[in-house]
Amino acid sequence: MNRRKQYSSFIKEQAKRLGFLGCGIAKADFLEEEAPRLEEWLQNGYHGEMRYMENHFDKRLDPRLLVDGAKSVISLSYNYFPSEVQEEGSYKISKYAYGQDYHHIIKDKLRELLQLINDEIGEVSGRCFVDSAPVLERAWAEKSGLGWNGKHSLLIQKQQGSFFFLAELIIDLELEYDEPFKTDHCGSCTRCIDACPTQAILPNNTVDGSKCISYLTIELKDAIPSEFKGEMQDWMFGCDVCQDVCPWNRFSQPHEESLFTPQESLLQMTKRDWQELTQETFSKVFKKSAVKRTKFSGILRNIDFIKE
Numbered sequence: 001m002n003r004r005k006q007y008s009s010f011i012k013e014q015a016k017r018l019g020f021l022g023c024g025i026a027k028a029d030f031l032e033e034e035a036p037r038l039e040e041w042l043q044n045g046y047h048g049e050m051r052y053m054e055n056h057f058d059k060r061l062d063p064r065l066l067v068d069g070a071k072s073v074i075s076l077s078y079n080y081f082p083s084e085v086q087e088e089g090s091y092k093i094s095k096y097a098y099g100q101d102y103h104h105i106i107k108d109k110l111r112e113l114l115q116l117i118n119d120e121i122g123e124v125s126g127r128c129f130v131d132s133a134p135v136l137e138r139a140w141a142e143k144s145g146l147g148w149n150g151k152h153s154l155l156i157q158k159q160q161g162s163f164f165f166l167a168e169l170i171i172d173l174e175l176e177y178d179e180p181f182k183t184d185h186c187g188s189c190t191r192c193i194d195a196c197p198t199q200a201i202l203p204n205n206t207v208d209g210s211k212c213i214s215y216l217t218i219e220l221k222d223a224i225p226s227e228f229k230g231e232m233q234d235w236m237f238g239c240d241v242c243q244d245v246c247p248w249n250r251f252s253q254p255h256e257e258s259l260f261t262p263q264e265s266l267l268q269m270t271k272r273d274w275q276e277l278t279q280e281t282f283s284k285v286f287k288k289s290a291v292k293r294t295k296f297s298g299i300l301r302n303i304d305f306i307k308e
């Protein structure tokens with residue numbers, strides 16, 4: 001086995017041992033196909049008020065401008081599909097936010113993987129990214145063979161569906177690269193497009209971010225536009241509709257990450273409980289959670305907007 005192949009196998013083995021679901025590797029290069037798509041998406045204003053998406057345009061398309069000496073992009077997926085969901089009929093939180101904030105948990109694992117690479121292979125420099133704006137993570141995941149971008153613009157893995165986080169380790173070491181994932185297994189299905197409560201999914205595998213409930217309930221700092229009144233289907237933080245209806249998610253297996261387990265009370269809270277939410281309960285049920293991003297005032301704004 002040549003050395004690059006050996007290194008790639010070692011990294012994939014270690015990624016698996018650290019609990020990652022998938023690991024694929026691509027050469028750090030200019031994302032030629034993505035460039036016009038990103039430009040068009042931004043020009044159409046589909047990023048809403050997420051102005052940070054406009055920054056670092058060149059760096060987002062070329063990891064060599066982001067990380068000194070970058071040679072390889074290692075894409076990793078980490079399962080968050082829960083074994084239990086919220087009470088039926090309550091205000092809803094996206095499943096990814098049930099437990100502790102994934103950013104810290106996954107970043108620690110990426111750092112550990114980089115350390116293992118250093119211990120085994122020698123001095124390797126790199127940077128860890130988790131859900132980070134300068135990296136076009138879905139494009140890299142597809143390029144490294146992990147899966148395809150569904151019509152809802154999320155990555156789908158055949159054996160697992162789409163309920164996982166993506167993360168990247170960009171390093172200055174040449175490796176053996178995976179073949180890009182070429183087949184789109186969505187076929188003629190349009191379930192996500194038909195089910196999206198705000199018609200945010202466009203025909204060309206992109207999402208108008210400015211209409212997506214995840215944006216409206218998390219990113220948007222101003223008042224939610226009145227055109228969405230009555231359209232939110234009880235989602236108060238994020239939205240899982242396009243994933244819940246996707247036939248590939250019938251293969252989702254529950255995660256084994258204890259830190260993603262929600263506080264029991266969170267799953268049991270009813271609409272009435274949410275409407276009477278206090279700062280104290282908010283801090284308790286969302287201790288160390290990504291939901292804290294919206295702050296107590298953000299959740300109150302969302303509940304106020306969606307309640308009848």
Ligand code: SF4
Pocket residue numbers: 152195196197198199200201207211212213214238239240241242243
């Ligand atoms: S997350 Fe919800 S609102 Fe956003 S595209 Fe998917 S179904 Fe539509």
Ligand code: SF4
Pocket residue numbers: 150151152185186187189190191192193242245246247248
């Ligand atoms: S619901 Fe259908 S069209 Fe949408 S991502 Fe899943 S398979 Fe593709």
